[in-house]
Amino acid sequence: MLALRDYVLADTGAQNQADSTVRLLISHSNLQAKFLDIRLDLHMSVESVKRKLCFHCGTPPSSQVLQLKDERGRLLGVLDDDSRKLGFYSPRDGYTVHIIDTDPTSLSANGWLEDVSKVEKFVMSDEAYAARDNTYRKFKEAQLARDPGWTLQKEMARRKAMANGAALPEAGTPAAPPDENTQAAEAAAINQGARCEVEGGRRGVVRYVGRVEGLPLGYWVGVQYDEPVGKNDGSAKGKRYFECAPGYGGFVRPAMVQTGDFPPFDEDFNFESGDEL
Known part of the structure; x- marks a missing residue:
């Protein structure tokens, strides 16, 4: 014991x-x-x-x-x-x-593990930064060339309106609310089953094109993403529109979708013999 x-x-x-x-x-x-x-x-x-x-x-x-x-x-x-x-x-x-x-x-x-001033920082010269493509500076310059009153806040509001399907307003006027035919023309150009890239770089396959009950009026595109970057499993408000794993599905406005030859990102790498991942 x-x-x-x-x-x-x-x-x-x-x-x-x-x-x-x-x-x-x-x-x-x-x-x-x-x-x-x-x-x-x-x-x-x-x-x-x-x-x-x-x-x-x-x-x-x-x-x-x-x-x-x-x-x-x-x-x-x-x-x-x-x-x-x-x-x-x-x-x-x-x-x-x-x-x-x-x-x-x-x-x-x-x-050395806490004082960041001891760590040598990478500093890019203005000349090297100016030589790069797809930088925020060049994006901002292009926007200001088209609209001298452009601001980042206006751009974010524009993208939010586009995502919700609202018609882009003229300067100083409120956005028009979406109706049943919002983005119908954009939706007509998208084929179910096509490979696509959604604004922001997310890639996948178009699984549905049409209206979605419970979402704002107008047309939507159901996308099955290659990676778990979505918000659902192909259903919205309790109604199923296509099948996919949870987190791989999403509904976006047609204007945010571009179809074409968009292979999954992991297929973009072309390894020669002798290379190792």
């Missing part, structure tokens, strides 16, 4: 987990940041504690010296025997385990 009692008391399973777990604050000699509410089991060896702490601070167990401090920061002892259980040192909730990194070449020394 005594042997059975000792076995049960030493068990680290879920049954005794609450009683054998202690919540500690972890600090580090080279880091300003502290790790709050780290839960450790009192039955863990000091060596196991060091291995777990390595994942938080990066200091290998062989370079760790662990100090136990109380809530006021007073040193209570050093966890200097890797074979002993953590419970031997009687830590309590709210105590601190302070890690001293003894490696003089440690990456955490001298603020």
Whole structure:
């Protein structure tokens, strides 16, 4: 019976987990940041504690010296025997385990893991940026050339109106609400089963073209995406329009869809012999 009692008391399973777990604050000699509410089991060896702490601070167990401090920061002892259980040192909730990194070449020394000013930044010259295509600067210049009053806020409102199927208004006038024939012409040019790319770079297959109950009036395109970037499984408001896995389906306005030869992105890569992914 005594042997059975000792076995049960030493068990680290879920049954005794609450009683054998202690919540500690972890600090580090080279880091300003502290790790709050780290839960450790009192039955863990000091060596196991060091291995777990390595994942938080990066200091290998062989370079760790662990100090136990109380809530006021007073040193209570050093966890200097890797074979002993953590419970031997009687830590309590709210105590601190302070890690001293003894490696003089440690990456955490001298603020290298926290002081971003020490990291060399990539700086692109104005000439190099100007030579690039598809930058925001060139997009903005093109928009201002067409409309001197263009702003990013207006552009976002325009795209939102287009997504909802509203007719684009003249400057200073409210957007016209969609009706049953909104984007009918755009929808007529889209064939079910065609490969497509939706505005924003999402690719997939057209599975439905038509009106959708519960969504704003007008025409919609149901797309089965190649990746889980959608919002549904081909159904809307409880009615199914096509079949696909959850998260792979979406309904968008026809003006946001371009059909053509749009293979899945992973098929765009052409590996020569000897290449390895």
